Amino acid sequence: MPADFLSHPFTPEETAEDHRRLRQQAQAFTSEHIAPLTAPMEARGPHTDHTVRAALAETGWLGVLLCNGWGGLALGHVAKTVILQVLAFTSPAAAAILQASVLGAAPIAEFGSEEMQRAWLPEIAAGRCWPTIAVTEPGRGSHVLGIETTARRSGRQYILEGEKVLVGNAALGDVHCVVARTGKAGKANSLTAFLVEKGTLGLDIVPAPVNGLHGFSVDTVRLTRVCVPATHVIGHVGDGLAVAQHASVVYGRLNLAAVALGTHQRLLQETAQRVTTRPRYRGNLSDLDTVRHRIADMQHHLMTAELAAYHAAHLLDQGVPCDPWLHHAKLTAHRAGAASCEHAKQLWGGHAARLGSTVEQFRRDFDLIHAPAGPDDLQLIRLAEHILGPHRPHWSAHHTT
Known part of the structure; x- marks a missing residue:
């Protein structure tokens, strides 16, 4: 459906x-x-x-x-x-x-x-190399300029030291984009991005299990005197903030909105099927007005989230700078899905908590879409800045050019 x-x-x-x-x-x-x-x-x-x-x-x-x-x-x-x-x-x-x-x-x-x-x-x-991006650090969250991982120049190479957390596909990846500090803390040009290949001496992937999305891992990347050739600098020295923000805003937010849409859609289908086949007196649960209202509300939330995500994607494809729409897409997809998860919980009753049930799995999976690329509060901060300032350049403008 x-x-x-x-x-x-x-x-x-x-x-x-x-x-x-x-x-x-x-x-x-x-x-x-x-x-x-x-x-x-x-x-x-x-x-x-x-x-x-x-x-x-x-x-x-x-x-x-x-x-x-x-x-x-x-x-x-x-x-x-x-x-x-x-x-x-x-x-x-x-x-x-x-x-x-x-x-x-x-x-x-x-x-x-x-x-x-x-x-x-x-x-x-060709699908032979799977890259990752490693930006987030323990205790730093979305504060990218607070990154403590360092990259020190030594001849024709850099030596990286530090730790990254919540790295999607960390144990699956063949090459990692690691953002590290190369300049004075707090300066916009103080960060640089590096390509670090799988198997590099001093690079360790530390498992850090989460409670949903079984099969997808967001593990820790630990760097202990990792030597990277200077040719593995992505862009120029000092471009690290732009690399991290561009990837997060232009790619990450819309990617996660899309994952939220499919998860939301399946949750609605499973819930609609349940209420139409669940006996209730001489009919089914779906005969009750309160149940029908909840299903309608779930559909309303899904349609709203789809419009937000596909409109933002369309603007990107048309070459239109659209950072606020990307923030909006992620925010709407998560809020709409969270609201539908609450409806599903009410309609499934105690079965919503039963381990192994479809609704329990998808509700748990949906929780993990919230934090990556910034939680709801961060999207709201960015949307407020768009209206009230301080006004930031659109990261999507670089993409569209």
Whole structure:
């Protein structure tokens, strides 16, 4: 029962037809290749799943935003949102795995030198290399300028020391974009981004299990005297803040909004099916007005979130700087989904807490969409700044140029 968001007036008809076909293809793929993996993946509990990576690698979706010259699909952000929503409908964890490395590719694609792009982007587009981005630190959260991980120049290399937490696909990744301090604390140009390859001496992945999205891991990356060639600087020395913020705002917020949409959509379908088949006196639960109102409210929340996400994706594809819409998409997707989770809890009653039930899993998965790329309060701060100041440059402006 997916909503037909592709008929929205901001989508040109010829493009909409391409997106309809893409959605059908994505649905067929997830039904055949991802759906059989979901029960075993969930049953294993917190872990890093490699079977989903192998399945997704064949689709080319990791390169959905990369240009054809590097072997990518160059389909744009609306198409990416379609893919992630469809994937999350079947498996929020699988969608989280894909989006985390689409995010990880952004620094190389947007800031990397031609040599760096030539070396890595074809491998990413082919699904052979899965990148990550490592920015968040213990006790620092969204305060990027407070980063304490250091990078010290030593001849033709840098020596990195520090620890990153909540790194999506950390144990799955082949190359990590690590943002570290190279200048005076608090200065906008005090940070630099580096590519650190898997297996580099001193790089350790420390498991840090979370309570949802089984198969998707957000582990700790520990760097102990990690030596990185100077050629592995992403962009220029001092570009680290731009790399981190650009990836988070332009890619991360919309990616997570898309994962939220698919999760929300599945929760609504499961709940609607339950109330229409659950006996109640001489009819079903769905005969009760209070139940119908809750289902209608869930549908209202989903439609609102879809409009927000697809409008933001459309603006990006049109080359329009749109940071507030990206903040809005993430905020709306989470708030709408959280509200529907509460409705589902009421309609499922005590069964909503039963371990292993679909509604329990999807409610738990949805919780983990809140914090990455900034919790709701951070989105509200940014939206307030857009109206009241201090006015910030749009990170999406760099992307659109």
